[in-house]
Amino acid sequence: MSALLETRGLGKKFRGLTANADIDFAIAPRSIHCVIGPNGAGKTTFLSMVSGHLPPSEGRIFYQGRDITRLSTVRRARAGIARKFQTPSVFPGLSTRTNIELAALRGAGSKRERARRIDEVLETIGLAALQETPANHLSHGQRQWLEIGMLIAMQAQVLLLDEPAAGMTAGETEATTDLLQSLVDTHGVSIIVIEHNMDFIKRLSAQITVLHLGQVIAEGSFDEIAANPQVADVYLGNHA
Ligand SMILES: Nc1ncnc2c1ncn2[C@@H]1O[C@H](COP(=O)(O)OP(=O)(O)O)[C@@H](O)[C@H]1O
Numbered sequence: 676m677s678a679l680l681e682t683r684g685l686g687k688k689f690r691g692l693t694a695n696a697d698i699d700f701a702i703a704p705r706s707i708h709c710v711i712g713p714n715g716a717g718k719t720t721f722l723s724m725v726s727g728h729l730p731p732s733e734g735r736i737f738y739q740g741r742d743i744t745r746l747s748t749v750r751r752a753r754a755g756i757a758r759k760f761q762t763p764s765v766f767p768g769l770s771t772r773t774n775i776e777l778a779a780l781r782g783a784g785s786k787r788e789r790a791r792r793i794d795e796v797l798e799t800i801g802l803a804a805l806q807e808t809p810a811n812h813l814s815h816g817q818r819q820w821l822e823i824g825m826l827i828a829m830q831a832q833v834l835l836l837d838e839p840a841a842g843m844t845a846g847e848t849e850a851t852t853d854l855l856q857s858l859v860d861t862h863g864v865s866i867i868v869i870e871h872n873m874d875f876i877k878r879l880s881a882q883i884t885v886l887h888l889g890q891v892i893a894e895g896s897f898d899e900i901a902a903n904p905q906v907a908d909v910y911l912g913n914h915a
C-alpha cells in the first residue's frame with residue numbers, strides 16, 4: 676500500500692516550545708485516520724501543517740507522492756486537501772442548498788454535473804429535506820454536517836477535521852461516524868480526524884495515532900491503543 680498523504684520527520688517549534696517533533700505519519704487512500712491525545716498534545720498544530728496554515732520548522736509533507744511542504748493553503752485545497760475548522764464557516768443567512776452550491780462552484784465539472792453532485796451531497800449528509808432551510812436554523816450537529824458536505828461538494832480528496840463531534844449530542848455523534856464512513860465508501864475520500872470523544876473513535880474502527888507532548892507515542896487499531904499502557908498513563912495523567 677502506498678500512502679495518499681505522508682509526513683516525514685515533521686516538527687514545529689513556537690519560540691522555545693516544541694509543539695510537534697519528528698512526526699512520521701501516513702494515511703492510506705480511502706481510509707479514516709484518527710489523531711488523539713490530551714489537550715496541548717499538538718494535534719491542531721499537526722493538522723495546521725498538513726493544511727498549510729502553519730509552516731513546519733522541520734520535516735516534509737507528501738501528497739500523492741509529491742512534496743507539498745511549501746505549497747500554499749489555496750494550492751493544497753485545489754489539489755484536494757480541505758480543512759474544516761472548529762468555528763463554523765457556513766453562510767448563516769443562506770439556505771443549506773445554496774451553501775453547498777457555492778462550495779460546488781469550487782469543484783470541477785459542467786453545470787449539470789455540479790447539480791447532480793449537489794443533490795448527492797445533500798442526500799449523503801442527510802439534509803436533503805432541509806435544503807431550503809437557512810443554515811442558521813440548522814441544529815449544531817446539522818451545521819457540522821453541512822460543512823463536511825461543503826468539503827465534498829468542492830471535491831476534496833483528503834478531509835481534515837478538528838473535533839467534528841465537539842458539542843454534539845450522542846445521537847449526532849453516532850450519525851457523524853456513520854457519515855464519515857459513508858464518505859469513504861461512496862466518495863472514496865480519506866479523512867484525518869482529531870477527536871476527544873472515545874465513543875466516536877471506537878465506533879469508527881480506524882487507524883489511530885496518539886500524540887503526547889508533540890510526539891507520536893502509539894499507533895494502531897482502537898483495541899491496540901486501548902491496551903497500550905503508555906497511552907493509559909497519558910490519559911490518566913500518570914506522567915510527570
Ligand atoms: N500559534 C501558537 N503560538 C505559540 N504556541 C502555540 C501556538 N499554537 C499552539 N501552541 C502551543 O503548542 C502546543 C500544542 O498545541 P495544539 O496543537 O493546539 O494542541 P492540541 O490541539 O493537541 O490541544 C500547546 O502547548 C500550545 O499552547
Ligand SMILES: [Mg+2]
Nearest residue numbers: 718719720837
Ligand atoms: Mg486542538
